[in-house]
Amino acid sequence: MNSPIDTAAAPEPQRTIDIVNRSLKRRYRAERRFRFYGLAAIVLSLMFLALLFVSIVAKGYSAFWQTSIRLPIVFDPAVIQQDTLVNADYAALVREALFKKFPQVDGRQDKRQLTALMSSGSVYRLRDMVLKDPDLVGRGAEVWLLADDDVDMLIKGHFRRDLPEAERRVSDKQIAWIEQLESEGRLERRFNTTFLSAGDSREPELAGVWGAVSGSFFTLLITLSLSFPIGVAAAVYLEEFARKNRWTDLIEVNINNLAAVPSIVFGLLGLAVFLNFFGLPRSAPLVGGLVLTLMTLPTIIIASRSALKAVPPSIREAALGVGASKMQMVVHHVLPLALPGMLTGTIIGMARALGESAPLLMIGMVAFIVDIPKGFTDSATVLPVQIYLWSDSPERAFVERTSAAIMVLLAFLVVMNAGAIILRKKFERRW
Amino acid sequence: MPPAYLLIALLGLSTAAYYFGRRKAFALSGRAEGAAKLHSRPTYHGALTALWCGIPALLIFGFWLVFENQVITHLVVKELPEAIRSLAPDRMNLVINDIRNIESGSFASQAAEPAIQAAADHYHRLRSISNHALAAVSIALLTAIAVLVRGRITAGLRARNQVEAILTVLLVACSTIAIFTTIGIILSVLYEAIRFFKVIPITQFLFGLDWSPQMAIRADQVGSSGAFGAVPVFLGTILISAIAMVVAVPIGLMSAIYLSEYAGKRLRAVAKPLIEVLAGIPTVVYGFFAALTVAPVIRDWGSRLGLDVASESALAAGLVMGIMIIPFVSSLSDDFINAVPQSLRDGAYSLGATRSETIRQVIVPAAIPGIIGGVLLAVSRAIGETMIVVMAAGLSANLTVNPLKAVTTVTVQIVTLLVGDQEFDSPKTLAAFALGLILFIVTLCLNVIALYVVRKYREQYE
Numbered sequence: 001m002n003s004p005i006d007t008a009a010a011p012e013p014q015r016t017i018d019i020v021n022r023s024l025k026r027r028y029r030a031e032r033r034f035r036f037y038g039l040a041a042i043v044l045s046l047m048f049l050a051l052l053f054v055s056i057v058a059k060g061y062s063a064f065w066q067t068s069i070r071l072p073i074v075f076d077p078a079v080i081q082q083d084t085l086v087n088a089d090y091a092a093l094v095r096e097a098l099f100k101k102f103p104q105v106d107g108r109q110d111k112r113q114l115t116a117l118m119s120s121g122s123v124y125r126l127r128d129m130v131l132k133d134p135d136l137v138g139r140g141a142e143v144w145l146l147a148d149d150d151v152d153m154l155i156k157g158h159f160r161r162d163l164p165e166a167e168r169r170v171s172d173k174q175i176a177w178i179e180q181l182e183s184e185g186r187l188e189r190r191f192n193t194t195f196l197s198a199g200d201s202r203e204p205e206l207a208g209v210w211g212a213v214s215g216s217f218f219t220l221l222i223t224l225s226l227s228f229p230i231g232v233a234a235a236v237y238l239e240e241f242a243r244k245n246r247w248t249d250l251i252e253v254n255i256n257n258l259a260a261v262p263s264i265v266f267g268l269l270g271l272a273v274f275l276n277f278f279g280l281p282r283s284a285p286l287v288g289g290l291v292l293t294l295m296t297l298p299t300i301i302i303a304s305r306s307a308l309k310a311v312p313p314s315i316r317e318a319a320l321g322v323g324a325s326k327m328q329m330v331v332h333h334v335l336p337l338a339l340p341g342m343l344t345g346t347i348i349g350m351a352r353a354l355g356e357s358a359p360l361l362m363i364g365m366v367a368f369i370v371d372i373p374k375g376f377t378d379s380a381t382v383l384p385v386q387i388y389l390w391s392d393s394p395e396r397a398f399v400e401r402t403s404a405a406i407m408v409l410l411a412f413l414v415v416m417n418a419g420a421i422i423l424r425k426k427f428e429r430r431w
Numbered sequence: 432m433p434p435a436y437l438l439i440a441l442l443g444l445s446t447a448a449y450y451f452g453r454r455k456a457f458a459l460s461g462r463a464e465g466a467a468k469l470h471s472r473p474t475y476h477g478a479l480t481a482l483w484c485g486i487p488a489l490l491i492f493g494f495w496l497v498f499e500n501q502v503i504t505h506l507v508v509k510e511l512p513e514a515i516r517s518l519a520p521d522r523m524n525l526v527i528n529d530i531r532n533i534e535s536g537s538f539a540s541q542a543a544e545p546a547i548q549a550a551a552d553h554y555h556r557l558r559s560i561s562n563h564a565l566a567a568v569s570i571a572l573l574t575a576i577a578v579l580v581r582g583r584i585t586a587g588l589r590a591r592n593q594v595e596a597i598l599t600v601l602l603v604a605c606s607t608i609a610i611f612t613t614i615g616i617i618l619s620v621l622y623e624a625i626r627f628f629k630v631i632p633i634t635q636f637l638f639g640l641d642w643s644p645q646m647a648i649r650a651d652q653v654g655s656s657g658a659f660g661a662v663p664v665f666l667g668t669i670l671i672s673a674i675a676m677v678v679a680v681p682i683g684l685m686s687a688i689y690l691s692e693y694a695g696k697r698l699r700a701v702a703k704p705l706i707e708v709l710a711g712i713p714t715v716v717y718g719f720f721a722a723l724t725v726a727p728v729i730r731d732w733g734s735r736l737g738l739d740v741a742s743e744s745a746l747a748a749g750l751v752m753g754i755m756i757i758p759f760v761s762s763l764s765d766d767f768i769n770a771v772p773q774s775l776r777d778g779a780y781s782l783g784a785t786r787s788e789t790i791r792q793v794i795v796p797a798a799i800p801g802i803i804g805g806v807l808l809a810v811s812r813a814i815g816e817t818m819i820v821v822m823a824a825g826l827s828a829n830l831t832v833n834p835l836k837a838v839t840t841v842t843v844q845i846v847t848l849l850v851g852d853q854e855f856d857s858p859k860t861l862a863a864f865a866l867g868l869i870l871f872i873v874t875l876c877l878n879v880i881a882l883y884v885v886r887k888y889r890e891q892y893e
Contacts, residue, residue, distance in 0.1 A: 262815020
């Protein structure tokens with residue numbers, strides 16, 4: 001800390017305080033600089049966090065509204081016969097309504113462009129309406145039908161209207177029709193229930209997260225029902241019963257290591273053991289849950305052990321002192337006191353499992369699955385994998401769908417973590 | 432009866448067995464004396480009955496389901512016509528898959544051959560027989576044991592001790608799962624990797640400079656010869672991890688220092704959890720962020736500066752991975768900085784050192800083993816990270832250290848080689864396991880060293 005002094009230039013011996021005073025300004029500057037670096041590092045990491053959230057929300061919030069077009073549909077009895085309610089040509093109804101709305105449209109090319117404004121899913125909407133109420137046949141009704149994703153993107157401003165026509169996915173004519181519909185109040189952005197209730201689809205306007213959410217639910221149910229009891233039992237044994245010897249040391253080292261093994265390696269294990277050796281079905285929540293169980297077990301064991309460690313020994317001694325057996329002491333006294341801490345650790349482990357996708361890619365949970373899974377052995381995908389799949393899709397509309405799915409995933413994570421924090425705050429006990 | 436319902440039924444019956452055993456115990460004790468005559472409290476008699484019934488039934492249930500498929504497949508294959516049975520093993524697998532698909536009805540195959548259809552019917556019949564047999568066997572066993580155990584319940588039965596012994600065995604079994612998992616990982620990865628190294632020499636894999644795992648499908652095909660020199664893949668992994676560490680270590684370390692040494696209570700209470708939120712965000716979200724937000728920005732800036740930036744540059748992936756790792760570095764460093772005894776700080780201050788001088792010359796050197804351990808854990812995290820690189824880094828294995836070029840990593844290759852159709856006799860699929868083996872070994876070494884260093888450091892100040 002003492003700066004070098006030029007002894008030749010100093011004729012008389014200096015006092016230490018002068019040397020210190022001379023260097024003080026420089027040292028204080030260094031101090032301020034250092035402090036600034038520290039603050040900058042914090043600000044930078046918080047900025048990254050804010051940027052991440054802002055960019056996701058800015059991209060994704062619009063997916064919760066979807067453009068619909070109101071058309072006067074005539075349920076023509078010539079098209080819908082009583083015996084063919086299910087597979088009547090509902091597309092013809094939509095076409096008729098559109099042609100009646102725009103009588104000036106002529107020529108095959110133009111007609112095709114006009115029908116391209118509507119989503120291919122409007123057919124199912126009409127079919128469901130008729131199946132629910134067969135009396136509709138022969139009458140007319142104003143029906144809100146989903147617009148195609150290109151129309152939706154145009155309305156939301158993701159396609160620029162001032163580009164040359166050849167570079168746009170929506171032609172000039174289509175824009176004119178859209179503007180006409182808009183001015184008549186027949187075109188509206190309505191709350192997107194499809195997104196929250198449908199399974200995956202190749203058409204962005206028909207794609208939803210519900211299939212992935214159900215897949216995640218079944219997967220996590222398996223994970224929770226296996227990893228919580230096993231994790232707690234392992235922690236209880238290691239903390240309360242096991243003598244410290246080579247064997248328990250080996251288990252400890254293993255647990256600590258498994259907690260840091262890359263998740264994709266668990267996927268390789270699942271592929272080789274559960275799929276190839278045991279022949280369990282591919283893409284099933286059952287296998288996904290097993291793999292995630294192995295992955296979250298170390299987290300839960302470590303958390304449960306620290307919860308057990310926090311229970312003071314006096315409780316144990318008191319229980320043993322009044323004649324409880326060791327098992328009774330653990331089950332009746334130590335476990336109930338340690339349970340909140342264990343649950344907190346479990347919830348955090350579950351939150352990690354919910355966000356995990358790499359090992360699930362290995363066991364085939366990346367398939368394109370339209371149906372909503374109904375059980376543990378149905379083909380399914382999970383929320384993070386759905387995000388991965390959509391992020392690969394070329395359609396512009398899938399970008400906002402992906403961001404919106406991320407928002408759904410983050411919402412689940414926030415709820416779970418908040419639950420863990422509340423649990424900890426409520427039951428936290430200082431002895 | 433479908434297995435799921437059977438499982439519920441078995442659990443229900445075991446619960447019934449509990450009450451069955453407990454009632455017997457109450458009956459034994461008689462009204463007058465209460466439960467005092469018994470060795471154990473009646474609940475233990477119930478629990479003992481339930482455990483004795485439930486565990487064997489569940490074991491049979493589990494083993495049955497594990498081996499059911501193989502046995503039935505074997506029986507079905509034996510009934511197949513000679514022409515199909517003499518097919519090569521890989522074609523045979525396809526046929527079996529077809530049969531299973533038809534049987535489960537998930538797959539409306541285009542006019543299946545009569546032989547296959549018959550086999551599927553046969554399969555279906557066998558499966559329903561098997562399900563019924565399983566239900567009959569397990570329920571009969573459960574009931575028989577319940578009656579047997581009930582007969583053995585006497586006033587002197589040491590039910591509590593027996594229940595506790597069974598529970599202890601269960602606890603031990605649960606704690607060994609960690610070991611079995613490790614063994615499972617090692618065996619499964621090693622087995623396939625050895626099969627790979629039989630085809631491709633290990634030296635060629637470790638030191639070859641050319642990676643293009645697409646194998647020729649036909650023997651006379653030109654071009655995709657399949658080269659398995661993994662050096663470009665390793666180099667890409669190192670490059671991206673290095674970029675991540677360049678981002679994460681300074682930011683993480685400085686924020687840990689600021690939070691533990693300078694920040695007031697209020698800032699600490701807000702900033703520390705917020706930084707840790709970064710660790711809780713799923714990696715697929717970071718991947719999306721890297722691919723759709725960061726990568727285009729970097730490419731724009733690069734082209735403005737006249738640089739040629741690949742759209743899947745290592746820089747974008749590394750940068751975002753660095754952001755993800757900040758909280759690992761900062762929270763571990765924070766722990767270690769806090770563990771440095773206050774007396775060291777007081778000593779430095781009393782000599783007239785400023786705070787930053789104390790931190791740089793006393794606290795950080797004292798905490799450095801712990802910090803290095805934390806950084807090693809972060810490195811192992813970066814190497815094993817998958818989704819960010821799958822979404823933001825490329826597939827082309829370029830032998831380069833230019834962060835603006837596209838590189839590929841070990842995890843990306845594992846994912847691309849294993850997603851989709853897998854043939855377990857092609858080196859292309861097996862290569863993924865060889866890469867997995869390398870990944871496991873490297874991260875294992877890093878973890879062991881890091882955990883050792885951290886543990887040693889903790890002991891030093893305790």
